[in-house]
Amino acid sequence: MRGGRHQGQRHLRRGPRRHEGARRFLRGAVQPPRDEIPQHGLGRQDPHGARLPQVHPRGVHVSEASGVPHGCRRDGGIGEGPGGRCTRPALVTVVGDTPASSPWKAHLALWGVGLIYAYNYLVAKGLMPEKIGPSGFIALRVAGATPLFWLLYAFRWERVARADLARLWLCGLTGVTINQLLFFNGLAATSPVHASIIMTINPVLVLLISAALLGTAITLRKVTGIALGAAGAITLLLNSGGGGLESHASWQGDLMVLLNAASYGVYLVAVKPLMAKYRPLTVISWVFLFGGLMALPVGASQAAAIEWSTFSTQDWLSVGFVVLFTTFLVYLLNIYALGKVQPTVVSIYIYLQPLLVGGMVWLAATLGGADYTADMGWLQACCAVVIAAGVWLVSVPPGGWKRLGR
Secondary structure (H helix, E strand, O other): OHHHHHHHHHHHHHHHHHHHHHHOHHHOOOOOOHHHOOOOOOOOEOOOOOEOOEEOOOOOOOOHHHOOOOOOOOOOOOOEEOOEEOOOOOOOEEOOOOOOOOHHHHHHHHHHHHHHHHHHHHHHHHHOOOOOOHHHHHHHHHHHHHHHHHHHHHHOOOOOOHHHHHHHHHHHHHHHHHHHHHHHHHHHHOOHHHHHHHHOOHHHHHHHHHHHHHOOOOOHHHHHHHHHHHHHHHHHHHOOOOOHHHOOOOHHHHHHHHHHHHHHHHHHHHHHHHHHHOOHHHHHHHHHHHHHHHHHHHHHHHHHOOOHHHOOHHHHHHHHHHHHHHHHHHHHHHHHHHOOOOHHHHHHHHHHHHHHHHHHHHHHHHOOOOOOHHHOOHHHHHHHHHHHHHHHHHHOOOOHHHHOOO
16 A cells, blocks of 8 residues: 555656646757656667667757757756756757767768768759759759668668657758758859858857747847848848849849758757657658658659750769769768767858858869859958858857867
8 A cells, every 4th residue: 555655646746747748849848758768878789789879978068059958967867057957858869979989080071061062052053943943953852862761761760759740740841841942942043152151151040040949048149140140141132143244143042042041940940859869860761751742742843844865964963963962971971970079060060161162163163164253252251251250159159169079
């Protein structure tokens, strides 16, 4: 009788926590039920020999823009801040090795990601819209990459809770469908140089979305960063086409690229609890499945209108590059890098995009390819510097580089 009475009291105490978790769903701070959290130590193998997600043994640095409350411990449990127990539980897992191991391989992977993304601006722009319509290109992209993700996922199968399907659908809508359709339609209407500069504002947009949805505190430092990022983006938008008749930029294309960055910011906020609960490959496979199912009907008509008989060998290679490298390989390299270094270090590589794209634009023009150098000038350089300064203030802690490795 005594054991039964105490057991009943424990059940009564657990009741409110279940309802509390349901209320936190939309805020993106839900911690999985304890029976769904992998209870294992570092380096433990699952029954199939696959390496399980690891809970980092020390505090993992997560930028305040990510939505994790400041002062909470990132050790897989409910953190305690200066005022006692944290109001939102935060579970941060690291896949693969700890960030201290083989960092040079991670940086090599991130350099590869940067080069692939930079070259993609020129490759995709060269095919659109004469050869392939931008929406049709997205249909080809998701139709080619989604089966590849699910082929890998089949070998590392992980069951997804039915309650998480709605969030996965939202991530597919914002991270694949809206994001990629806006980006490719925007790139088709503007210059690769302008598109690469505008994309660097993404961390600023993530902070604004985190503040709106998660209540993330915005300090004076971050307000300054937001103001700088907005000033650079607005100046670039208002001066689109300033390169004369040879300019490839337009304010409509720049605006679509900016909205694409905002959509991706919503995705980054929404996907955070899923990445803490499942393997990254599991999340990406489901996100591409839902996103692809919504993107295919939009681009089906343009994909059907492609005249494949007019494609040269270079055109076929360009399509293969966008599908295999930009869509599939880049995601795998990012997953690998996130398992080796801190997320803040990964985000720093966003500064390389305008520089790499500018270098490739100059090289293409020198070698007799497409010439987009009319959109490279002091105005674009100043806008890139102003946006980069804003992103720095938003995403990098006050301690600067010294705190990135902590």
